Amino acid sequence: MDTIKILLGMITALLVGALAMSWKNFRQEVRDTPKKELGEVQRQIAEIEQQRKLLKEEKDRMMLGMPLAQGQKAPSEAPAIPEVKPQDVPDTGAVFEDDVASKETTPEIPDKPAVPNAEERAKAIAATPAVGKIVQWVEDPNLGTFATLQVIDAAAVKADAVLSVRRGTGILGKLKVSEVEAAEAVASPTAVFGDVKPKEGDEVIVEP
Template sequence: MKILLGATIALLLGAVGLSWHGMREGTKEASSDEVARLKKQVEELRLEQDRLQLEKQIQQVRASEPVAPQVSASERDLLKAELAAKDAEIARIAEEKAKAERDAKVSQDEEGLLGQRDLEKSDGELRRARLIGEALLMGKVKEFAEDPQFGSFVTFEVVMPENVQTGATLAIRRKTGIIGQIKVSEITPEGAIGNLLPGFGSFKPQPGDELILPPQ
């Protein structure tokens, strides 16, 4: 069909070419519109012929390409198994690497902790500072007041109600040091009140100071 179409186009090209030549030689009166139409028709036919030729060349190239060998089902299963084994090996290596990193971190933390304990054996203040810093937060100072009749006291926010009872003694923590102590005198739904205990010199609690259980 394509060969026949190509031949037909070739014949049409020849016929149109002859008609155009005849018009130029024999009919000088031909209109410019007719000449333009014929030129366009010839160009379209030439383009179609070029397209057919290109398609033919592509088919020839494809026909000359080697056919990929067929892979049997057993070979395909073997390739899948090898790929799965590679994936498992990669996952195993990644897990071993992660475990080694975790073990190294734990070992480093343990070494740091042991080193800290060794230092604390010879430095009681260092141990005390650690205990103060690690103590759980019981409350936070809201306001400090001095009253001639009742003495100095603070109002504070209770953070852990289960550990704060009337009569309990709380230490006032600022950074990693203790600047004073209070004795809880009253607990209300809005907060609590604590009276300053003597023995820490002249100091004034500030809003935000933390209240903890005194370290042993």
């Protein structure tokens, strides 16, 4: 029993001595630490404390629905994303779906037919075959104004057909066929003719 007590006493003494030596070394290390390093550690501690306060204020603000103080930023606030303008995007030649859709859905406007000039129209009128010829032009107060025609093309000269009176390469006016009998027909003007009246020998055509 005495031996055990002695051993326990020795172990206790060794532990106390080791603890005293560790404490002494710790204090010596603190004294030997450069002031610059201590200042840096203190600054970091102050920043951590400031961040902790900001986090606490942000938490309280979110719970109470209070806005941030002027000039104050939340710790978790994300940086603003810069706006990208169309002119800042490089032209890579890529084709996007919207562009394809707009091209597919936009109807193409057909080109308007070219209006023939006077010379071309005169040539077309002169080249059109005659379907009849005026035999007589009548202007009578009692009977009215009409023309008797010699029928050349019976398929074209028929009742209600509208034909044009040709002289040379020009058109004098239009006649509407009212009666057809054998190789002769009667036609009345669709509008009043001007100073130039139809006469015997003028041809009638289907205007091109």
